Amino acid sequence: MHTLGRMNTTLVINSKGGAGKTTLATNLASALAVHGIHPAILDYDPQGSSLNWLRQRAPAAPRIHGANGAPPRTGLRSFALHVPATVSHLIIDAPAGASGVFLQGLLRRASAVLVPVQPSAIDVHATANFLRDLLLAGPLRSREVRLAVVANRVRRSSAVYQPLERFLASLGVPLLARLSDSDAYLEAAERGLGIFELDPSDSATERGQFLPIVRWAEPQLAPASVPNVLEFSRSGSVRALSPSP
Numbered sequence: 682m683h684t685l686g687r688m689n690t691t692l693v694i695n696s697k698g699g700a701g702k703t704t705l706a707t708n709l710a711s712a713l714a715v716h717g718i719h720p721a722i723l724d725y726d727p728q729g730s731s732l733n734w735l736r737q738r739a740p741a742a743p744r745i746h747g748a749n750g751a752p753p754r755t756g757l758r759s760f761a762l763h764v765p766a767t768v769s770h771l772i773i774d775a776p777a778g779a780s781g782v783f784l785q786g787l788l789r790r791a792s793a794v795l796v797p798v799q800p801s802a803i804d805v806h807a808t809a810n811f812l813r814d815l816l817l818a819g820p821l822r823s824r825e826v827r828l829a830v831v832a833n834r835v836r837r838s839s840a841v842y843q844p845l846e847r848f849l850a851s852l853g854v855p856l857l858a859r860l861s862d863s864d865a866y867l868e869a870a871e872r873g874l875g876i877f878e879l880d881p882s883d884s885a886t887e888r889g890q891f892l893p894i895v896r897w898a899e900p901q902l903a904p905a906s907v908p909n910v911l912e913f914s915r916s917g918s919v920r921a922l923s924p925s926p
């Protein structure tokens with residue numbers, strides 16, 4: 682059994698729906714698994730999107746543990762009873778609109794908070810307000826919880842981020858990565874994989890953009906420890922590819 686309090690826990694959250702929380706959570710889980718870290722996803726998305734993604738995953742793919750956070754009885758305490766001892770990184774896929782006591786509970790559990798934001802004026806505005814609320818919340822103010830923002834579904838030059846960038850700079854919150862709007866995410870998602878498990882020739886740009894998120898979530902992950910990347914064919918066979926960039 683695990684003591685969740687000691688586990689590296691990345692909370693992926695934004696009050697705004699459709700920002701990319703599940704995409705970030707599943708791709709981070711897959712990237713960690715590929716890099717030899719056994720992750721678990723705790724899915725609070727009411728559609729159960731992360732768990733649905735896990736169900737598509739090839740049995741030969743690196744293991745990711747999944748648990749449903751949605752039913753009220755499945756609190757973090759009972760979840761702890763069911764996490765395999767090999768799990769060393771918990772990723773929480775939060776629902777849109779989390780607030781109040783529930784939000785405080787998620788923040789207390791997290792060691793790092795990752796906020797995806799899409800390049801629309803409405804999303805940027807809503808996210809700025811959400812970040813302000815987060816920083817005022819007790820758990821982020823009173824202890825060492827790292828907070829970072831990821832620009833998601835970036836197309837061309839996104840001038841819309843400039844006010845957000847200024848706001849983040851004033852708060853001292855890093856804009857960790859800019860992920861392009863790419864079919865690679867859709868292609869991977871429908872097979873229960875992440876972009877790090879696709880053919881590198883189809884996903885080199887996306888991997889390069891995503892890597893700072895992986896390193897931020899697991900800072901002790903030395904580049905030298907990055908093993909060969911495995912590719913999972915649709916038939917379920919596995920093949921080692923060149924080392925990831």
Ligand SMILES: Nc1ncnc2c1ncn2[C@@H]1O[C@H](COP(=O)(O)OP(=O)(O)OP(=O)(O)O)[C@@H](O)[C@H]1O
Pocket residue numbers: 697698699700701702703704705726730776777833834835860861862863864866867870
């Ligand atoms: N970088 C990207 N490139 C292409 N498609 C993306 C990208 N990021 C997210 N998407 C797509 O956008 C949609 C919304 O993303 P996602 O489900 O990750 O958001 P969410 O924040 O989890 O939404 P919800 O609030 O409903 O839980 C999905 O169809 C997803 O595949």
Ligand SMILES: [Mg+2]
Pocket residue numbers: 702703704726730774
């Ligand atoms: Mg989701």
